[in-house]
Amino acid sequence: MDSTLFIVQLINGIQYGLVLFLIASGLTLVFGVMGILNLAHGSMYMVGAYLAWYFVQHTGSFALSAFISAVIALCIGVVVERTLIRQLYRRNHLDQVLLTIGMIFVFNALQSLLWGNDPLGVEVPEALAASIPLTGIIEYPVYRIFVAVFCIVVAAAMYYVINKTRLGMLIRAGESNREMVECLGVDISRLYTIVFAIGVMLAAVAGVVAAPISSIVPGMGEHILISCFVVVVIGGMGSIKGAFVGALLVGLVDTFASVLVPELSSMMIYVFMAFVLLLKPQGLFSS
Amino acid sequence: MNKKNKIVKKVLVGISVMGLGFGAMAADPNPIKVGVMLPFSGVYGGLGDATRNGLKMALQEHAGELYGRQIEFIEMDTEAQPSRAPEIANSLLNKERADFIVGPVHSGVAMGMIKVLKDKNTIMIIPNAGIDAATGPLCAPNIFRTSFSSWQPSYPMGKIALEQGFKKVITMSWNYGFGKESLAAFEESFESGGGEIVKKILVPFPKTEFQSYLSEIGTIQPDAVFVFFAGGGAVKFVKDYDAMGLKSKIPLLGAGFLTEGTLEAQGVSAEGIQTTLHYADPLDNPENQRFRRDYQTNFGKPSDLYAVQGYDTGLMIASAVKALKGDISDQGALIKALETTEVISPRGAFTFSKAHNPIQNIYLRRVENGENQVIKLAASALEDPARGCKM
Structure with missing residues (x-):
């Protein structure tokens, strides 16, 4: 692999890793x-991608669709936590797995009813539709760079918050000792x-944000979930x-592996x- | 979710013989049972729906010619899960005693079904799954296919690529049966004509992160790229290929599935892509025009390739029942009737090979204004070599 191709693959790996981070951070x-x-x-x-598609069809504006989709997702989150997740706090992980797997089926069925099973696509917003010449005949789509920058901004915002x-502070406190936080009068x-x-x-x-550079299909959520767990x-x-670190590593490993050892x-x-777990059984940054 | 392993519904269609001119013929009171094993949920759900619609439309159109036999459909959702296939096929065979079993979409499911149904007292008709083995090493007198073998749509593209002056080509697909068989068929005709495959890229299925492979293609700069992708992966691949700036510099060729049912989602990125397939929506013949119009009227949405394949399966059943005057109890006679059927399909008329695969035309198409326009006939009455079939 020559050095320019190496750099292109490096960019590919980082960009893929950043998208993985955005998904995995919530998990x-x-x-x-x-x-x-x-x-x-x-x-x-998956719901985010389908909502983006739906609202782009109706409003024509990607930015507006993104905003509406985010607000709807927040509402879904509130409703699901108040009605379902709330039942799980004092229960074991098996119950959590059962309930949340059940939710996968419900969301898949809703998706099929509301939007059908054909693959859908969202056009890249016009302002970001250009490509930058990179090396030889390869161009790099501006939208992918935008996605990478967006993910970095979200990561920075999360760090700040x-x-x-x-x-x-409450989130950190809740992580380390929830009873104590409760005793201190925090709701x-x-x-x-x-x-x-x-x-x-x-x-x-x-x-x-992934909608314009991916295909919107049934089952897209389960597929990405596995990478997120890794x-x-x-x-x-x-x-x-x-x-953040894990996502970048997975992005890079996946990208370079597909070029260097395609069969594996x-x-x-x-x-x-497995290698990381061998050295650090709790992961790289376990709390 | 669909009720697993349960009959989704039983539907009776058919018209009573009374008043239809078959007065002397005593109607067989038992309906003809057609087991339907298709994916009605999941990634291939849309394909399953279209196939079923086409199947029912054909049998409804010919209901008056079935010598009073009614058709009972027993629909089972395979969810495109190969692991569930043997169990469902078994229940259709032994519990429901289906006369015909129509399915599946997915080649893995097809393998599971064949294991159970090969040489049994039912007729299996495959309306999509292209795996070569089904009409190759695993061929059997009671197994038919109305769609294609993986080999068929891709083989003619090798010659076309050479005609267009491409000498060095990269081939790319998911690393699974259908994809690998498609690439092999392309390579067979391309290399025998003097072309060179400079690299073959097999992407783990169902991965759709293509950036690293596309960067490699851009570095190698072949004359053209031949790919097999379908469904959601095809949408993503075509968009990524365009966004990387490759489409205008390295022509993209493919098996027709690359631009089948995906054009709306692919948008302008698909314009100019050339593919070969046994059908194209705008194909200019009276059967196709009538079929597309009637399908739109019946189901309120445009027909597609999968609807055509389902429709042809229905035509085939209807024609055999008609030829046997409604009495399909003798399996030998039924197989003979099916074998000799000429299906007047929207894709153009076709007959069956010895291995029970269609002998059919393959068309070269180019995406223009969001439609697969037919450029020319890529191969006329192409017959799958049926390697390994001892029938």
Whole structure:
């Protein structure tokens, strides 16, 4: 591999990793704070992509569609937490798995009823539709660069909120000792609603920004969920920092494996995960 | 979710013989049972729906020619899960005692079904799954296919690529049966004509993160790229190929599934892509025009390739029942009647090979204004070589 192709692949890997981070961050946030393993997280990614498609059809504006979709996702998050997830806090992980798998089926059925089973696509917004010449005949789509920058901005915002704000302080406190936070008079149930809704929104927003560069199909959520779990396990369950590092590593490993060892590329991220767990059984940044 | 493993519904269609001129013929009171094994949910749900619609439309159109036999449909959702196939096929065979079993869409499911149904007392008709083995090493007198073998749509493209002056080509597909068989068929005709495959890229199924492969293609700069992708993966691939700036510099060729049922989602990225297939929506013949109009009227949406394949399956059943005057109890006679059917299909008339696969035309299409326009006949009455079939 010559150096220019190496750089192109490096960009590919980082860009893919950043999208993975956007999805995985919500999953790890909800697990870290609430101890809930939300298997339906991938479904929220799917819902985001379908909502983006639906609203782009009706409003013609991608930015507006993204905003509406994010708000709807927040509402879904609040409703689901208040009605369903709330029942799980004092129960074991098996019950969580059962309920959240059930939610996958419900969301898939709703998707099929509302939008059918044909693959759908969203056009790249016009302002970002250009490509930058890179090397030889390869061009890099501006929209992919935008997605990467957007993911970095979200990561920075999450870092700021969690480390510098009162909400972040409560989130961190809730992570380390929820009884103590409750005893100090914090309305932990409201905090949980907020955190869960944000988690759902992050997944849905990832679905929205990924919509123009992916195909919107039934089952897209389950597929991405597996990669997200690899990211979260490598990074350490519950750690946002871990999710960020884990996502970039998975993105790079996957990209370079598919070029260097194509026959083995489908298993390389799992081999990598096993390797990390061998050295650090709790993941790279376990709390 | 669909009720697993349960009959979704039983539907009776048919018209009583009374007053239809078959007065002397005593109607057989038992309906003809048609088991339908298609995916009605999941990724292939849309394909399953279209196939079923086409099947029913054909049998309804010919209901008056079935010598009073009614048709009972027993619909089972395969969810395109190969692991469920043997169980469902078994229940249609032994419990429901279906005369015909129509399915599936997915080649993995087809393998599971064949295992159970090969040489049994029912007729299996495959309305989509292209896996070569079904009419190759696993062929059997009671197994028919109305769609295509994986080999058929891709083989003629090798010659076309050479005609258009492409000498060095990269081939690319998911690393699974249908994809690999399609690439092999293309390579067979392309290499025998003097072309060179400079690289073959097999992407793990169902991965759709194509960036790293596309960067490689851009670096190697072949004369053209031949791919097999379908459904959601085809949408993503075509969009990514365009966004990387490759489409205007390295022509993209493919098996027709690349632009089948996906054009709306692919948008302008698909314009100019050339593919080969046994059908094209705008195909200019009276059967196709009538079929598309009637399908739109009946189901309120445009027909597609899968609807055509389902429709042809229905035509085939109707024609055999008619030829046997409604008495399909002798399996030998039924197989003979099916084998000799000429299906007057919207894709153009076709007959069956010894291995029970269609001998059919393959068309070269180019995407223009969001439609697969027919450029020319790529191969006339093309017969699958049926390697390994001892029938």
